[in-house]
Amino acid sequence: MTLFSIARKNIKQNFTNYFLYFASMIFSIVIYFTFVSLKYDETIQATSNASTKISSAFSGAAVVLMIFVAIFIWYSNSFFTRKRKKEVGLYSLLGVRKKQIGRMLFYENFIMGLLALIIGILLGSVLSKFFVSILMKIMGFEAIGEFNISLAAVVNTIIVFSLITILTSFQGYRLIYRFKLIELFQADKEGEQEPKSSFIMALLSILLLGVGYWLALQNILESNVWQMMGFMVAPLVILGTVILGTYFLFSTLTVYLIKMSRKNKKSYWKGVNLVGISQLLYRIKGNARTLTMIAVLSATTLTAVGTAYSLYYNNRSNVELANPNSMMFIDQNKIETNQVKDMISNTKNHEVIYHKSILTLQINADVTTLKNNLFSNEMMxxxxxxxxxxxxxKVQKRTDKLSLKGNEAAALDAGYYEGMSPDYVGSTISLKMNDHFENITFKSLKKYNVLNYYTASTTIVVSDQLFTQLGKETNSVDMEVYEITNEDEAKQVTKAIQSVLPDEARFSSFYADYTAGMESSGLLIFIGGFLGLVFLAATGSIIYFKQLTEANSDKGRYEILHKIGVNKKEVKRSISKQVLFVFALPLIVGIAHCSVALTALSRLMHTSLVIPVVICMGVYTCIYIVYYFVTVNAYYKIVTKSK
Structure with a gap:
């Protein structure tokens, strides 16, 4: 029997243990192949105006995915190699040389990788049209792509995952030479020392997390600490304190709390809690790095996906803020203006809700008195x-009504940002007329505009009397304002108007900005969502692998418990509590990190991210719960399986 045939037989016999690793590899290949296929997809290139940006985005995401998948497969493969120490030791005892054992493990991993690559590309090819349809739908397009397989995507995927498989196969080959025969047989019987607990280090973990959270929640525009550290250093300090605090939390604080829980004798000696608590205590410190990585990765994934979904979720409200009117442009030519009017009036799918011609003045102003360092001393x-x-x-159905007299004014700033925008109310600026300055004092500020931002920018409202006076000394500009029904579907009429009006008309439309926002945010949520699923699958799998490794080590202990009368129900309850602790702890810490990050981000963006973030966290938690139950059942089967 050749080494290759032995490797093939081992895969068949151990396929149950390999299944999640195998499935995760297939899933990773499917996602990677999909990303590369979307980069070359003709439907996206023909439909979207931003096809170049989409291709670049998928290229960048594919690189990130490739690096992460390589690390994950490397990490997972080392688990399986170490798990089979006793089997490798038996081969060594029978006289099989390490070189031959290494080759056998190399063949095993290579066969698994090759099978995963073939299945992954086939599944990716079948699902590529489905993924294109999802992306088109998210981005607001109705186009459905034809089924085709990108040869470039196939070649790219084969090259990348062949290299990853070869590298991980060589890793297993290399690990064989690091094992000694005595270590291989005694791997499950090695003595474990009780980790030491330190109240000072436990307190330090809370202190580090507290400093990181406090610094993240500061107003970066007003905080003296941020200004002292600098805007480049402060984020690094936050990242460092949170990661270090998380590590100490798992390695010291949890050890300290578990030791404290042993003092509750009533609970500690109840059922088989003694076994579960002891196993957690002895292994939590060794798992600290893994749990830290999972917590930080979970926080990063949730923050990225939550932010992307928030942008998608708030796209309409943001566009409505910038475009309170469906369409708006500067009247430069009556012929063109009438032509546009006919286009809008005669369109079949839209009705005109209102049409207004607004007389405006474009005036430069000396804004030195606003004392804003982010703007020049003169603004239009x-x-x-x-x-x-x-x-x-009134026609926009706003409840506000202004009453101004003399040189009183009101500022309409849809892009107002507290701490960065000028403090208008109470300030006086000077409007530059032909031969003098006209001072106006802001009576109020409205954080919206009644004119589209691209066409009119920041708007000032003055009294009718002052407006008439200013109009005599400067040229007036007529602006045409339209509101129509189904403004988010006005593709044809928008393109028709854009072909008629020159750039100087500064044509702005709700549809153009809405579709651009849907494209960019839809692309982000698609990429973020799928990368998030890969990260989630990987982190869940890592915990799964670790728990199964520990289950094989604990099998003898649970057999002894069964012999002294502990029933299977109590055993499963103990396993459930033990595994729950390992799954829940990094998830809770990751959600806490994510909540702080998104709270800081929502303050910075001046928008509420609660609903989209809760949805993302809910989905993430549900998938984690599925992993938890799969792990509990697998653990239970291993420790209760008869010889």
Missing amino acids: YTVISVSDFNKLA
Whole structure:
């Protein structure tokens, strides 16, 4: 019997243990192949105006995915190699040389990798059209791609995963030479020392996390600490304190708390709690690095996916803020203006809700008194009368109504950002007229605009009397404002208007910004979601592998418990508690890190991220729960299986 045939036989006999590793490899290959296929997909290139950006985004995501999958497969393969120490020791005892054993393990891993590659590419090819449809739907397109297989994607995937498989196979080959025969047979019987607990180190973990959280939740524009550290150093300090605090939390604080729980004799001696608590205590410190990595990776994944989904979720409200009107442009030519009016009036799928011609003034102003370092001392404003503001506010169904007199004014700033934007209320600026300055004082600030931002930018509302006076000294600009039904589906009429109006008309539309937002945020959520699933599958698998390794080590202990009268129900309850601790702890810590990060981000963006973030956390937790139950059942079967 050749080494290759032995390797093939071993895979068949151990396929149950290999299954999740094998399935994870297939899943990773499917996702990678999909990403590369989408990069070359003709439907996306023909449909989207941003096909170049999409291709670049998928190329970048594929690189990140490739690096992570390589690390995951490397990590998983080392687990399986170490798990088979006793089997390898038996081969050595029978006289098989390490070189031959290493070759056998190399063949095993290579066969698994090759099978996963073939199945992954076949599944990816079948599912590619489905993934294209999902991406098109998320980005707001109706196009459905034809079934085709990208040869470039197939070659790319084969090269990448062949290299990963060869490297991991050589890793297993190399590990054989590091094992001594006595270590191989005594691997499950090696003595474990009780980890030492330190109240000071436990306190330090809380302190480090507290400092990291506190610094992250500071207002970065007003915080003296951020200004002192600098905007490049502060994020690194946050990252360092949180990661280090997380490691100490798992390696010292949990050990300290578990030791404290042993003092509760009533609970400690109840059932088989003594066994479960002891096993957690002896192994938690050894698992600290793995749990830290999983917690940090979970936090990163949740934050990235939550942010991407938040942008997608809030796209309409953000576009409505920048475009309170469906369409708007500057009237530069009456012929073109009338042509646009006919286009909008005659379109079949849209009705005109309102059409207003707004007289505006484009005036430069000396804004030195606003004392804002982010802006120059001179700015161009669009000036409208208070009567036109009230007219537009009414048709836009706003409850606000301004009343201004003399040189009073109101600022309409849809992009207002507290701490960065000027403090308008109470400030006085000077409007530059032909031969003098006209001072106006801001009476109020509205954090929205009644004119589209791209066309009018920041707008100032003045009294009718002052507007008439200013109009005599500067040129006026007519702006055409339209509101139509089904504005998010106005593709044809928008493109028709864009072909008629020159760039100087500064045409802006709800549809153009809405679709651009859907494209970018949809692409982010698609990439973030799938990368998140890969990360989740990997972290769940790592815990699964570790627990199965420990289950094989604990099999003898549970056999003794069964012999002294402990029933299987109590054994499963003990396993469930033990595995729950290992699964729940990094998940809870990861969610805590994510909550702080997204709270800081929501403050920075001045928007609520609660609903999309809760949805992402809920989905993530549900998938983790599935992994938990699979692990508990696998652990239970191993420790209760009769010889």
